[in-house]
Amino acid sequence: MPGNVPPEILSRFVLHLDPDDEDGLEALKTLAITSSVFLQPCRSVIFHHIKLDDWRNHTNMNAPSPGEKLLNLVNSSPWVAKYVKKISIFDVLYASWLSNDLKVAQALNKLNLEQIEHFVLHRGYRTKWLMLPAEIKAVIMKVLQSPALVNLSVRRTPMALLGIVQPTLKHLELLETVANSDEYIKPVPRDSPLVIRTLHIQHAHDLSGNIQWLVDRANPVKVDALEKLSLVATNDEDCRHIPMLLEACKTSLKTFEFEPFAQVCQSSPEPSSLTHQYYLLTQRAANPRSHFFDIAACTALDTLSVTVGVAVANFEGDRNCLEWTSNFISSISKSNLTRIHLLLEWDLSDAPGDIENTTDSRFFNGLAHYLRILGIAACNSQKYPCIRSLDVEIKSTNPVHDDTPHIIRLVNRSFERIPRPDLVKLSALPHETALPPQTTATSDGGGLPPQRSTIMGSIFPLEILSRVVHSLSEDEDEDIQTLRTLAITSSAFLQPCRSIIFHHIRLNDFRQSRLQPGSNDRSPGEKILNLVNSSPWVAKYVKKITIQDAFYTSWLDNDLKVAEALNKLELQQIQCFVLHRGHMSSWSRLAPEIKAVIVRICQSPALIRLNLIRIPLSLLGAVSPTLEHLEVLDTDKDSNIEEIKPASRGQCLSLRTLCIRDFHALNEAVKWLTNGANIDLRLNALEELEVFADNEGHHSCAEVLLEACGKQSLKTFTFSPYGAMCQSLP
Numbered sequence: 066m067p068g069n070v071p072p073e074i075l076s077r078f079v080l081h082l083d084p085d086d087e088d089g090l091e092a093l094k095t096l097a098i099t100s101s102v103f104l105q106p107c108r109s110v111i112f113h114h115i116k117l118d119d120w121r122n123h124t125n126m127n128a129p130s131p132g133e134k135l136l137n138l139v140n141s142s143p144w145v146a147k148y149v150k151k152i153s154i155f156d157v158l159y160a161s162w163l164s165n166d167l168k169v170a171q172a173l174n175k176l177n178l179e180q181i182e183h184f185v186l187h188r189g190y191r192t193k194w195l196m197l198p199a200e201i202k203a204v205i206m207k208v209l210q211s212p213a214l215v216n217l218s219v220r221r222t223p224m225a226l227l228g229i230v231q232p233t234l235k236h237l238e239l240l241e242t243v244a245n246s247d248e249y250i251k252p253v254p255r256d257s258p259l260v261i262r263t264l265h266i267q268h269a270h271d272l273s274g275n276i277q278w279l280v281d282r283a284n285p286v287k288v289d290a291l292e293k294l295s296l297v298a299t300n301d302e303d304c305r306h307i308p309m310l311l312e313a314c315k316t317s318l319k320t321f322e323f324e325p326f327a328q329v330c331q332s333s334p335e336p337s338s339l340t341h342q343y344y345l346l347t348q349r350a351a352n353p354r355s356h357f358f359d360i361a362a363c364t365a366l367d368t369l370s371v372t373v374g375v376a377v378a379n380f381e382g383d384r385n386c387l388e389w390t391s392n393f394i395s396s397i398s399k400s401n402l403t404r405i406h407l408l409l410e411w412d413l414s415d416a417p418g419d420i421e422n423t424t425d426s427r428f429f430n431g432l433a434h435y436l437r438i439l440g441i442a443a444c445n446s447q448k449y450p451c452i453r454s455l456d457v458e459i460k461s462t463n464p465v466h467d468d469t470p471h472i473i474r475l476v477n478r479s480f481e482r483i484p485r486p487d488l489v490k491l492s493a494l495p496h497e498t499a500l501p502p503q504t505t506a507t508s509d510g511g512g513l514p515p516q517r518s519t520i521m522g523s524i525f526p527l528e529i530l531s532r533v534v535h536s537l538s539e540d541e542d543e544d545i546q547t548l549r550t551l552a553i554t555s556s557a558f559l560q561p562c563r564s565i566i567f568h569h570i571r572l573n574d575f576r577q578s579r580l581q582p583g584s585n586d587r588s589p590g591e592k593i594l595n596l597v598n599s600s601p602w603v604a605k606y607v608k609k610i611t612i613q614d615a616f617y618t619s620w621l622d623n624d625l626k627v628a629e630a631l632n633k634l635e636l637q638q639i640q641c642f643v644l645h646r647g648h649m650s651s652w653s654r655l656a657p658e659i660k661a662v663i664v665r666i667c668q669s670p671a672l673i674r675l676n677l678i679r680i681p682l683s684l685l686g687a688v689s690p691t692l693e694h695l696e697v698l699d700t701d702k703d704s705n706i707e708e709i710k711p712a713s714r715g716q717c718l719s720l721r722t723l724c725i726r727d728f729h730a731l732n733e734a735v736k737w738l739t740n741g742a743n744i745d746l747r748l749n750a751l752e753e754l755e756v757f758a759d760n761e762g763h764h765s766c767a768e769v770l771l772e773a774c775g776k777q778s779l780k781t782f783t784f785s786p787y788g789a790m791c792q793s794l795p
Contacts, residue, residue: 084111112148114183115176117169118155119162132168139175146176152208153185157220161192163201170200173208181211187220187240194223194247210253224278228252228285230259237286238265244274258287265295272299273306280313292319298326308358315362324372325389361398369394370406375432376416378600384416384428391435395442403453405443411472412462415602420471433479440483452488460494467496567606570634572627573613574620590626597633604634610666611643615678619650621659628658631666639669646679682737685744688718696724700734717745723770726757735766739773748773755783 083089090111097107117131129137139145152173156163163169186205194202209217209230217230218238225247227237232255268275279286291314298304303326311318360366371390378384387409394405418426423433442448443455457476461469473493480489572589587595597603610631614621621627644663652660667675667688674694677684682700727734737743751774756767767784 080106080110082110084114108144109148112145114151114153115149116153116155117163118153119158130162130166130168132166132170132172135172136168136175139172143175147180149176150180150213151183151185151216152176152181153187154205155185155187156192157187157189159189159191161189161196163188164192164196164198167198167200170198170204173204178204178207179211180213181208182213183216184208184211184214185218186222187218188222190221192221194243195249223247223250224275224284225250225252227259230285231255232257232259234259235262237261237263239275240267241269242275244271244278252285255285259285260287260290262291263293263295264288264291267297267299269299272296272303276306276310280309288314290314290317292317293322294318294320295322297324300326304358308362311358311360311363316365318363318366320368320370321360321363321366322370322372325386325393357393357396359396359398360400364401366400366402368404368406369400369402370408372408373410375409375411376413377410383599387432387435387439391439391442394439397448399448399450401451402449403451404456405449405452405454406456406458407439408458408460409472409476410460410462411468412464413468414463414465415600417599420468420475423475429475433475436476436479437483440480440486440489444484444488454490455488456490456492458492458494461496463496469493469496563602564606567603569609569611570607571611571613573611574616588620588624588626590624590628590630594626594630594633597630601633607634608638608671609641609643610634610639611645613643613645614650615645615647617647617649619647619654621646622650622654622656625656625658628656628662631662636662636665637669638671639666640671641674641676642666642669642672643676644678644680645676648679650679652681682734683743685718685746690718692718693721695720695722697734697738698724698726700727700730717747719747719750721751722753722755723748723751724755725766725770726759729759731759731766735769739769750778752778753781753783754779757785 082093084093093107093111097104097111115135117135119131154163154169197205206226206229208214209226212231212233214231214234216236217234218240219226219242220240222242224239224242224244228250229252264279266272266275266279278284279288288310294310294314296303296307296310307323311321360369371393373386373390375387376384377386390407413420416428418428420429423429440455443452446452459469459472459476461467461472473491476491480486480491483489570593572593574589612621612627655663664684664687666672667684670689670691672689672692675688675692676696677700678698680697680700682697685695725731725734725738738746739748748770754770754774756770758764758767764786771779771782
């Protein structure tokens with residue numbers, strides 16, 4: 066090493082290497098043994114940040130726990146403690162590892178926690194603070210009380226923890242935090258208030274509660290000196306509560322970053338897709354313009370930055386984020402902004418039209434129109450008297466090919482006719498594919514996990530991310546909201562989330578029962594037809610179909626668009642079909658098109674589960690031999706209908722589970738099922754049988770079915786006897 070170069074200069078080279086990058090880490094290790102001049106600087110970078118997560122243990126169950134690995138490190142090399150300035154704990158998988166790893170507390174207590182400057186604590190969807198052991202809670206609180214703490218990022222933790230943080234904290238990130246008070250977390254006295262300079266906040270369900278907690282003067286955090294605010298909208302109601310936070314920091318805020326929620330960005334207040342009708346029925350606003358908010362009160366605001374998913378579709382298939390952004394900027398009454406920054410993200414892989422030829426494309430011409438409206442609004446000297454630049458960044462995320470040159474041409478053409486085209490500063494970010502390239506395995510066969518996705522600074526294998534997504538249920542409203550949030554958080558989550566959200570398509574008309582005559586609400590068939598027409602990719606995810614036509618007046622008899630919509634799905638992959646009809650309905654009154662598509666679903670070679678109410682038993686003649694689980698309730702008495710032609714099966718229909726109930730004709734239904742002349746149905750492999758008796762004559766039906774079952778196969782028999790027979794003997 067040249068003797069005339071000061072060590073201080075040489076050591077600064079180390080700061081340009083990133084230890085979170087594999088190549089950067091290897092370079093630091095090599096540099097540390099190259100010269101003693103680099104040893105201490107390299108150690109200070111390598112051990113500056115300690116990360117505790119458990120994603121590797123899901124590929125090697127015998128690997129030591131995160132706490133054990135860190136404890137072994139600090140026991141064997143105690144000098145590591147003096148370098149640690151940042152700690153990250155990621156406990157985000159379905160099952161919490163942190164709750165059971167007591168060595169985390171032992172290891173962290175061996176560090177110099179009073180010098181921690183940056184702390185990240187991200188917990189998962191089903192984790193709870195109360196379930197953590199006392200030792201781990203205690204060490205987390207010690208980290209939070211570090212007199213050097215400047216940066217804090219927390220996810221799914223109580224906001225009450227901010228009551229013990231020292232006033233040195235300046236930069237705060239709140240993700241899915243719990244705004245309720247916690248009686249077990251007692252605030253500590255401070256010499257000065259906790260004044261935040263930068264704040265990032267995001268919550269899928271309770272952004273309003275988080276904002277109210279922050280602006281409450283009784284709570285420890287003060288936002289009246291906030292200089293930078295970053296918000297991600299993940300809910301219809303989020304935009305309504307943002308003005309409350311802007312009001313609290315109106316004299317100090319200099320930079321406001323915002324990402325609108327795709328479902329809010331609608332051009333009309335029509336109902337959303339069938340998949341989310343209940344959520345939107347209870348959450349949507351009647352007037353989409355009510356989602357706008359004004360920033361005029363922020364007198365010190367210098368920069369407004371908006372991230373726009375240009376081609377991101379809401380759950381109706383509409384792609385209106387750019388329209389919303391254009392209208393939002395146009396709706397601002399007056400502001401002293403000097404810079405408006407737009408990050409336009411373009412994933413055109415499933416967008417309608419061709420970006421290479423936009424002349425006759427309604428979609429791309431619409432985007433050009435809203436870009437022009439946005440540019441005209443930014444040039445309005447009455448609204449923005451101090452504006453100096455409209456910075457537009459373009460990022461193409463199309464996984465197939467790079468659309469950047471065509472996007473630039475479209476954007477340039479859109480801004481040509483605005484009053485001050487010189488304001489626009491257009492730049493393009495490197496093309497970003499939906500999935501990063503796979504890494505190659507090392508010579509020892511271990512290698513690095515393929516397809517990583519970086520989320521909030523934590524790196525996880527794509528396989529683990531997919532398992533996290535599939536642990537959520539598509540039937541729970543809260544989980545649906547979480548899935549929607551995940552889908553827009555990272556491209557790695559997009560396909561797994563779509564596969565769950567659109568796995569099950571439901572057609573029912575429960576809304577119509579509460580609507581006035583003459584209502585313009587769309588029929589179930591029209592809703593799903595609009596969905597598959599606007600987003601054809603939905604079809605590949607649908608594996609389960611439910612049709613509920615159980616009201617007194619049938620809607621299915623008259624909704625021909627049901628057949629049109631279902632025929633656009635990939636019916637050969639349907640695994641589960643539920644068809645429930647009402648007491649007054651009849652198969653004979655269904656339109657031929659609807660009968661035909663129902664038969665097509667039943668003939669699916671993937672069909673495993675079938676649930677029928679008020680349907681002719683002869684429909685079973687069309688069912689694929691793959692069927693294993695059958696539930697038949699109150700069969701239609703027109704059991705033999707000419708429109709239903711039995712399928713030509715190479716084998717019989719063999720069930721594993723059967724549930725049967727009929728208030729009036731159970732005997733006839735059982736006789737039909739066990740008559741080989743009607744259907745080649747074998748029950749000798751049945752494992753589970755459930756029979757409901759609704760009158761005295763039904764008890765013999767159970768005996769008939771039991772006789773038909775295999776003596777060696779039946780494992781579970783559930784019988785509900787007729788109530789009048791269940792009387793005590795005199």
